[in-house]
Amino acid sequence: MSAAPSRDGHGPARERPALGATRTAEQHGESPYGRPVIKEPVWTPEIPAYFYVGGLAGGSAALALLADLRGEEALARRAWLTAFAGSVVSPVLLISDLGVPKRFLHMLRMFKVTSPMSVGSWILAGFGTATAPATLHAISGQRLGAVGRGAQVASALLGLPLASYTAALITNTSVPAWHSARAEMPFVFTTGAALSAGAAALMLAPVEEAQAPRRLAVGGAAVELVLVHLMERRLEREGVGEAYNVGKVKWLNHAATWATAAGAAVVAARGRRSRRAAVVGGALLTAGAIAERFTIFRAGVQSARRPQDTVGPQRERIRRGASAGAARTKARRAPAQMPTGDTRPGERPVTPGSPAIEP
Amino acid sequence: MAAYELETRAWPGSYGDDAKPRMGFFTDTSVCIGCKACEVACKEWNQIPPSPQGFTGDSYDNTIDLGADTWRHVAFVEQRKPVGLEPAGDASLSLAQAAARGSLVDETGLQTYQDGDGMRWLMASDVCKHCTHAACLEVCPTGALFRTEFGTVVVQEDICNGCGYCVPACPFGVLDQREEDGRVWKCTLCYDRLKDDKEPACAQACPTNSIQFGELGDLRERAEARLAQLQDAGLEEAQLYGADDDGVGGFGAFFLLLDEPETYHLPPDPVDTTRDLGAIWASATAATATLAAGIAAAVLWRRS
Numbered sequence: 211m212s213a214a215p216s217r218d219g220h221g222p223a224r225e226r227p228a229l230g231a232t233r234t235a236e237q238h239g240e241s242p243y244g245r246p247v248i249k250e251p252v253w254t255p256e257i258p259a260y261f262y263v264g265g266l267a268g269g270s271a272a273l274a275l276l277a278d279l280r281g282e283e284a285l286a287r288r289a290w291l292t293a294f295a296g297s298v299v300s301p302v303l304l305i306s307d308l309g310v311p312k313r314f315l316h317m318l319r320m321f322k323v324t325s326p327m328s329v330g331s332w333i334l335a336g337f338g339t340a341t342a343p344a345t346l347h348a349i350s351g352q353r354l355g356a357v358g359r360g361a362q363v364a365s366a367l368l369g370l371p372l373a374s375y376t377a378a379l380i381t382n383t384s385v386p387a388w389h390s391a392r393a394e395m396p397f398v399f400t401t402g403a404a405l406s407a408g409a410a411a412l413m414l415a416p417v418e419e420a421q422a423p424r425r426l427a428v429g430g431a432a433v434e435l436v437l438v439h440l441m442e443r444r445l446e447r448e449g450v451g452e453a454y455n456v457g458k459v460k461w462l463n464h465a466a467t468w469a470t471a472a473g474a475a476v477v478a479a480r481g482r483r484s485r486r487a488a489v490v491g492g493a494l495l496t497a498g499a500i501a502e503r504f505t506i507f508r509a510g511v512q513s514a515r516r517p518q519d520t521v522g523p524q525r526e527r528i529r530r531g532a533s534a535g536a537a538r539t540k541a542r543r544a545p546a547q548m549p550t551g552d553t554r555p556g557e558r559p560v561t562p563g564s565p566a567i568e569p
Numbered sequence: 570m571a572a573y574e575l576e577t578r579a580w581p582g583s584y585g586d587d588a589k590p591r592m593g594f595f596t597d598t599s600v601c602i603g604c605k606a607c608e609v610a611c612k613e614w615n616q617i618p619p620s621p622q623g624f625t626g627d628s629y630d631n632t633i634d635l636g637a638d639t640w641r642h643v644a645f646v647e648q649r650k651p652v653g654l655e656p657a658g659d660a661s662l663s664l665a666q667a668a669a670r671g672s673l674v675d676e677t678g679l680q681t682y683q684d685g686d687g688m689r690w691l692m693a694s695d696v697c698k699h700c701t702h703a704a705c706l707e708v709c710p711t712g713a714l715f716r717t718e719f720g721t722v723v724v725q726e727d728i729c730n731g732c733g734y735c736v737p738a739c740p741f742g743v744l745d746q747r748e749e750d751g752r753v754w755k756c757t758l759c760y761d762r763l764k765d766d767k768e769p770a771c772a773q774a775c776p777t778n779s780i781q782f783g784e785l786g787d788l789r790e791r792a793e794a795r796l797a798q799l800q801d802a803g804l805e806e807a808q809l810y811g812a813d814d815d816g817v818g819g820f821g822a823f824f825l826l827l828d829e830p831e832t833y834h835l836p837p838d839p840v841d842t843t844r845d846l847g848a849i850w851a852s853a854t855a856a857t858a859t860l861a862a863g864i865a866a867a868v869l870w871r872r873s
Contacts, residue, residue: 246634248737249742250737251736252736273867276864276865280869309729309751310751313731316713316728317730323850325707326853328710375853377852378849381845381849382738383708383737383842384738384739389842392848392852393848393852394852395852396853396855397852401860404863408867422867423867425866510737521837524836524839525838536813536836536837536839537837538809539796539805540800541800543797
């Protein structure tokens, strides 16, 4: 596979195969004229923003419920408010991305497990429904009784898959840089959710109640950095890792890594004593989490634009014998007799038209 | 029932007695003359908006690709093949082979070979493959994409809300969003005409019968015979594309190509992404459980 950057303006133009050249087997990674084989996602930046907000909201709800159990009420209230804000912003982001926003309710026409977007729509609808009373219960001093507590449990339970289904959604596509990372991506997303929720709570909660957020932020950051590294290694092994390391995505990727690492370092070093350090560290971690979501999203778009990422691994599967591919040169039967009469191949039969359908 | 061997998940099962034979296209690119009558007929019948994409400079191909406003696309690929009196070498043909190839035109109706300097044009009318396992249909959250009684895959324009999930799900890059209305559009295999026992507009307009329409089982038999004929005539690169149980379970609209699929911008081993959905959900479930455990540990664990 050549290391040439893509043709999307994020780097120097790829060298096209010479016009008219019949390509050799080694060049089969390229489609002629360098055109993409699959379509890139049409999703707008609202979608990677939602990856962050959804993870933040889901993680915060789970954090809030458990903090409440520990009696850390100041932390719990702030985490519930974060979850509530996320549950309001999320559908706004998703609906504004739709081609026909006023048809957003069509998302709930059916429930399809083959469509993570359908599953996710129901999760988000349930999460939104539960999080509003859950938050009200928390900030009103437990006024809603059993109903409020039930809503809190439901919100936390729905918040967890809210953080992971988005990874199932993007890996369940033909985009090479996403689909090939299907084992790691959900873990990257849930770790990101834990770290986002931790970072937000760090910035909002008093230092004495912020032990759990500090652990989530620092632990989440460490695990995410390792997971992202493992994911990129896997993509490289499968020959589709380059989309993360060319053009603007490369810089976004570096920014995400350094912001996350720096934020975790600040929180680990000074977060326990200094409120200011907690806020700075939380902000850095938040920026890192957002940059990581945009990196993954933009890398997917870039990977879809690269014909070599789509075709290369497929041709490699055929070469290895792992797949027969969709094309076959060997005929399954003897050649038919040439048609008698006046027609020969390439001419219409005497009676124009293909066979009609029998009613 | 021969036609029912090409079963999909929803067809014919969910239609019962209303199921019709599975209909499809066999596009024999060896007789395509690149007239683009199919593109025009498709646009006219389906009232598709214009899709000017500018002059590419890539052969005569200015339609570029399939998309929301291009449901048939005639790919033009220029290749220089060592034919005729080229200097002898490993890749070049002997005079006898070249002569035999020259006679292919008469024997098989082959339209793509140019003699002289060995330049050849490959022309192929691309279209939605109406896959047996259609990723677009499986991932559609609204049910706008559905399997018809003819076993084809169609978008319902009054249901689609433009979520765009099918666009990157398709392993062929067939579907796209139309900017003017936000919805996703693609070939319907002329669902309206099929209901009236008419063949699709592109097949009717094709002057060389490169686009053949019919029951998928019949078309596959016809295609095998055609492939055998071309192979016998010495055209070793001729291949059927999408006629087997491949990564998408076989195409409802399949092709006879004269070179590897990549040459026509087609993926050599397309896979229905939902084939891996079990593993994807398993991973997502494990990640969800890990998140729960992680948050619980962070909040509840205390050094005693």
